Amino acid sequence: MEALVMGSLTLSLLHALIPSHWLPFVTIGQTERWSLQQTLIITAIAGLAHTVSTTLLGVLVSLAGWQLAENYHDLSEKAIPLLLLALGVWYLMQHLRHRHVHDHIDAGLVRKARSFSALLLSLGLAMFLSPCLEIEAYFLSAGAKGWEVVLLVALIYNVVTLTGMLLMVTLGRRSLQQINPHWFEHNENLITGLTLFGLAVLNFFIEF
Numbered sequence: 001m002e003a004l005v006m007g008s009l010t011l012s013l014l015h016a017l018i019p020s021h022w023l024p025f026v027t028i029g030q031t032e033r034w035s036l037q038q039t040l041i042i043t044a045i046a047g048l049a050h051t052v053s054t055t056l057l058g059v060l061v062s063l064a065g066w067q068l069a070e071n072y073h074d075l076s077e078k079a080i081p082l083l084l085l086a087l088g089v090w091y092l093m094q095h096l097r098h099r100h101v102h103d104h105i106d107a108g109l110v111r112k113a114r115s116f117s118a119l120l121l122s123l124g125l126a127m128f129l130s131p132c133l134e135i136e137a138y139f140l141s142a143g144a145k146g147w148e149v150v151l152l153v154a155l156i157y158n159v160v161t162l163t164g165m166l167l168m169v170t171l172g173r174r175s176l177q178q179i180n181p182h183w184f185e186h187n188e189n190l191i192t193g194l195t196l197f198g199l200a201v202l203n204f205f206i207e208f
Helices: 002-017 023-031 036-067 069-096 107-112 117-126 136-145 149-175 182-186 189-203
Strands: none
Touching: 002 149, 002 189, 023 036, 023 117, 023 136, 036 117, 036 136, 036 149, 069 189, 107 182, 136 189
């Protein structure tokens, strides 16, 4: 149980800190001359669309975990770490190919939608249609332990991700000239892949 909570917390925090989840809102807000309040409102709505779609997918994945509850020991010892490992390897491969698979915001779409309401709709839709897959391994494990645990994972993911995004946007707006997020942006697949790989190794030795 502790490994499940810590893993969910780690991935949620990782998502919030990686630039693709907050930097576009900072730069678009600066370009459109939004106030900090307007920028945070759009970040909150788009971020909520993102976490809701991820949670809905997670609930569906949880059903598979519930069906496998009788074989939970094998699931926790083999299937979950292997799933995390496979995702980690995939992200590392994307890093080697220099592709940013987590670029949720379509720049061309943003350029075409210049009004506040149009940008809000565009950013919200883009985030809703790109749920994060890494956390789904923890939804799968939570489903095998019961719906209370599923709700706990969903709560951790939504609260930590949204809070982190809003915090990073606020900090980014106030120190845009002092920070250089491009290294993190360029290496976000590497960071995600190594994190997932580490969680997989950890969970080979610590049961969910």
